[in-house]
Amino acid sequence: MxxxxxxxxxxxxxxxxxxxxxxxxxxxxxxxxxxxxxxxxxxxxxxxxxxxxxxxxxxxxxxxxxxxxxxxxxxxxxxxxxxxxxxxxxxxxxxxxxxxxxxxxxxxxxxxxxxxxxxxxxxxxxxxxxxxxxxxxxxxxxxxxxxxxxxxxxxxxxxxxxxxxxxxxxxxxxxxxxxxxxxxxxxxxxxxxxxxxxxxxxxxxxxxxxxxxxxxxxxxxxxxxxxxxxxxxxxxxxxxxxxxxxxxxxxxxxxxxxxxxxxxxGGNAPFVVFDDADLEKALDGAMVAKMRNGGEACTAANRFLVQKGIADDFAKGLASRMRALAMGPGYDDRSQVGPMINKAAVERLDGWVKEAAAEGAQILTGGEADLSSGFYYAPTVISGVRETARLLNDEIFGPVAPIAVFETVDEAVAMANRTEYGLIAYVYTEDLKKGLQVSERIEAGMVGLNRGLVSDPAAPFGGVKQxxxxxxxxxxxxxxxxxxxxxxxxx
Known part of the structure; x- marks a missing residue:
């Protein structure tokens, strides 16, 4: 830090x-x-x-x-x-x-x-x-x-x-x-x-x-x-x-x-990456969707659902990028990631990560809290997260990216919709027809198709379901x- x-x-x-x-x-x-x-x-x-x-x-x-x-x-x-x-x-x-x-x-x-x-x-x-x-x-x-x-x-x-x-x-x-x-x-x-x-x-x-x-x-x-x-x-x-x-x-x-x-x-945004996605573009979008405002945003990518063929490369690439972020006081112009809002937020997130790791998930980078001089949590990537883990079911609201793997389009849509929330989703694929079809099937008020940022004053912002x-x-x-x-x- x-x-x-x-x-x-x-x-x-x-x-x-x-x-x-x-x-x-x-x-x-x-x-x-x-x-x-x-x-x-x-x-x-x-x-x-x-x-x-x-x-x-x-x-x-x-x-x-x-x-x-x-x-x-x-x-x-x-x-x-x-x-x-x-x-x-x-x-x-x-x-x-x-x-x-x-x-x-x-x-x-x-x-x-x-x-x-x-x-x-x-x-x-x-x-x-x-x-x-x-x-x-x-x-x-x-x-x-x-x-x-x-x-x-x-x-x-x-x-x-x-x-x-x-x-x-x-x-x-x-x-x-x-x-x-x-x-x-x-x-x-x-x-x-x-x-x-x-x-x-x-x-x-x-x-x-x-x-x-x-x-x-x-x-x-x-x-x-x-x-x-x-x-x-x-x-x-x-x-x-x-x-x-x-x-x-x-x-x-x-x-x-x-x-x-x-x-x-609230939200529980899925970030869906298909095998045919441009890996670098998907990683660029992931960093924006996850780390805008340090992950403390209702639109933040909450769950990374990645197709099996690209999953390892995506996880390694995301971990490398997250590891490179400079964490420090927000008003220090050298900082790329500031603190979380308070001590309770850090302790909640740290508990969820530890819980997922205890259930077999692998922390690829981060997973550390620092409360010595502020409210900091290191940018974290964690893979192999169980379907029932709180990291996949509750709103993270912090700099943690859990990764889960899918094999088929139908499985991806089912995983994306397996939540009471429906604010926003992100979809990455080079097949526009598939991207639009998946975007329409996902239960969300907003979808970023090959984009990690959708907010615009000229566009209607809001969600469905809860x-x-x-x-x-x-x-x-x-x-x-x-x-x-x-x-x-x-x-």
Whole structure:
């Protein structure tokens, strides 16, 4: 592992971020007066603290959003779009500052952090353009007696709950379409990575977003605070990104008031490599699909399913590439892999690898935890993993690549679909017909065919089965924050 850089990250960067709750345009310390520690995963040390919201704070944010919502919905779409475009411009101008802030609180390596900032900013640009394209419909009723008018209206106050692994992109992927549609929001970022959300909220204020349209809460009591907001009749939308387990709970909570839900939940992505794949291209794609964000991504390749004829060469090649990665503090520009988010994540992953090895799997590289000065786990390749192992059945969310072998196309499809999740899959073959047929048979909302990266603000992101409901990005993303109104009229 790389040593800490001589120039420790600029703590002034964290100190410059407002760390109180943002409610109705006011930065408040929170009703309870408590604070939440924010850790640097690269060292395990406290960076700063942020306000800890109470249920009363959550309801105050709902009230602020409700009050601001009607005025924001009445703002012309072009004007809303121009404000979002200014958000894009400001974020792009300050890309390096945001990247360093993300790396500081999240731990991801700087190349990943810079990539996230660029990706996050694009949601502002994309939905600035979509704001003016909420076109309706007019048609003659089949009987000819009247006209059918269909229009899209903002759904209303929206609660946005985001995870720690992409603190900028997961926020903009929800904020941008919500604002484009004319909705006021309450953003609740993960308490592990709140600084990016607060910095972004300040940027949005600067770009011209009116007070109360975007409110931001951090809390150590997520369950009660979010539940209280969902049971407030003024809240009409929940957009959540996180684990399937928490998503199920929130769906039950939302059902009490019939709140519309968009859920981007867990994944167990298969990375399928056929004998006729270009080995080097498959390895290139594997490194992107597995190691983007250090493997801490819902889209990360979770299971490598490799056809028997190419399996040994693929395993050796992947192990060689993973072994060559430089691991160290995320904000050290020499690092290619940063730390995991916390100690518990490292211990969980280390336990799963040891468990698989005890059952006969072979660790080809890695398999070592380092908690001496941060939360590190070495990039790992492990082959011969049993079908029942947790590495193949649960979301890894870390830098570990388990390999299993198949012989036929049908076996590959069956193995890929042997999961309750269906977010994304990856398929590598030089036979386009076979690739498309397999892509259609795999139960996933997204497929990367000979590609290790599929995320794009212009494309619909989301899964099937237990991986979620609805889509983010593309034109579909703005529709998640709209209600369809039908007007019958005779003239």
């Amino acid at each position: 790389l040593d800490l850089p001589k120039a420790f990250p600029d703590n002034g960067l964290a100190a410059a971020v407002k760390t109180d709750l943002l409610i109705g345009g006011d930065w408040r310390p929170g009703a309870g007066g408590k604070r939440i520690d924010v850790l640097d995963p690269s060292t395990g040390k406290v960076i700063t603290t942020v306000a800890d919201a109470t249920v009363d704070d959550g309801l105050a944010a709902v009230a602020a959003a409700h009050e601001a919502g009607a005025k924001w919905a009445a703002v012309p779409p072009r004007q809303r779009g121009e404000i979002l475009r200014r958000c894009f411009t400001l974020m792009t101008e300050r890309a390096e500052l945001f990247a360093r802030l993300i790396s500081l609180e999240n731990g991801k390596a700087m190349p990943d952090a810079r990539g996230e900032v660029a990706y996050a900013a694009e949601f502002f640009r994309w939905f600035s353009e979509e704001a003016v394209r909420l076109v309706g419909e007019m048609s003659v009723a089949p009987g000819g007696a009247y006209r059918i008018l269909v229009e899209h209206q903002p759904i209303g106050v929206s609660v946005l709950v985001t995870p720690w692994n992409f603190p900028a992109a997961m926020a903009t992927r929800k904020l941008a379409p919500a604002l484009a549609a004319g909705c006021a929001c309450i953003l609740k970022p993960a308490s592990e990575t709140p600084l990016t959300a607060y910095a972004m909220a300040a940027l949005m204020e600067e770009a011209g977003v009116p007070p109360g349209v975007v409110n931001v809460l951090t809390t150590s009591r997520s369950g009660p605070v979010v539940s209280a907001m969902l049971h407030d009749p003024r809240v009409r939308k929940l957009s959540f990104t996180g684990s399937t387990q928490v998503g199920r709970t929130l769906l039950k909570e939302a059902a009490d008031c019939v709140v519309s839900c968009s859920m981007e939940l 991986s979620g409901l609805g889509r983010e990005g593309g034109h579909h993303g703005i529709m998640e924050f709209c209600e369809i109104k039908y007007i019958a009229t005779t003239w």
